[in-house]
Amino acid sequence: MIELDDVKKAFNQGRPNEFWAIRGVSLKMDANRITVLKGPSGSGKTTLLSMIGCLSRPTSGRILLRSRILSGLPERFLTEIRRKTFGFIFQQFNLVKGLTVLENVMLPAYPLGLDHRQLRETALKLLRQFNMDPKADSKVEWLSGGEAQRTAICRALINDPEILIADEPTANLDTRLSREFMVIIRDLKQQGKTVIVTSHDPVVFEYAEIDTVVEMRDGILAEA
Numbered sequence: 666m667i668e669l670d671d672v673k674k675a676f677n678q679g680r681p682n683e684f685w686a687i688r689g690v691s692l693k694m695d696a697n698r699i700t701v702l703k704g705p706s707g708s709g710k711t712t713l714l715s716m717i718g719c720l721s722r723p724t725s726g727r728i729l730l731r732s733r734i735l736s737g738l739p740e741r742f743l744t745e746i747r748r749k750t751f752g753f754i755f756q757q758f759n760l761v762k763g764l765t766v767l768e769n770v771m772l773p774a775y776p777l778g779l780d781h782r783q784l785r786e787t788a789l790k791l792l793r794q795f796n797m798d799p800k801a802d803s804k805v806e807w808l809s810g811g812e813a814q815r816t817a818i819c820r821a822l823i824n825d826p827e828i829l830i831a832d833e834p835t836a837n838l839d840t841r842l843s844r845e846f847m848v849i850i851r852d853l854k855q856q857g858k859t860v861i862v863t864s865h866d867p868v869v870f871e872y873a874e875i876d877t878v879v880e881m882r883d884g885i886l887a888e889a
């Protein structure tokens with residue numbers, strides 16, 4: 666489903682502080698699988714994930730989604746693919762303070778211009794699924810860690826993405842909540858989602874339902 670072909674990424678290219686964060690990664694990720702990118706801090710996991718999720722572009726090499734080359738597409742196509750194909754869960758969950766749980770979940774769908782009432786129904790349905798409906802009208806700043814996590818998951822799912830991308834999703838969670846997160850990920854896979862997670866948390870990469878663990882070191886794949 667996703668193919669990386671000798672992908673490289675440089676920051677500050679051509680300047681004295683030029684840095685190659687990804688130095689040539691080739692990788693295939695199948696649909697409906699859970700893939701974990703693991704590796705030490707600074708090994709390039711987030712950089713690689715953001716290129717897969719069309720949040721940034723490779724300096725060289727190709728990224729293909731269902732055999733379609735993404736890396737050369739103009740920005741507006743890339744944005745559209747990003748919105749419709751990917752759901753994102755970030756380490757700090759990145760919920761928008763001052764807004765309610767329901768408003769946060771609806772946010773990624775606004776640019777798609779859907780009917781507001783229908784969108785609200787979809788968001789409430791997701792919140793019910795994750796037992797967050799009693800908190801729909803609460804401001805996100807008052808949520809517990811587990812509630813913030815479930816809100817972030819609902820938000821990532823609002824556009825019914827095929828691929829869920831999670832960057833260090835358990836970094837701020839205790840072991841119990843981290844395990845709960847993995848159960849949710851497993852359920853999402855059973856519903857047909859493809860999941861790509863970066864993590865250096867053993868609760869994540871040692872979880873039995875993981876299909877593939879890809880290890881990174883200094884911007885390349887570590888030898889198995």
Ligand SMILES: Nc1ncnc2c1ncn2[C@@H]1O[C@H](COP(=O)(O)OP(=O)(O)OP(=O)(O)O)[C@@H](O)[C@H]1O
Nearest residue numbers: 676677684686704705706707708709710711712713
């Ligand atoms: N915008 C940037 N400009 C310059 N260097 C960057 C930039 N973003 C990342 N880097 C560098 O690229 C390297 C890889 O960073 P990345 O965030 O991908 O690592 P990571 O494996 O996700 O680390 P962590 O586990 O700590 O999140 C790091 O050395 C980082 O300092």
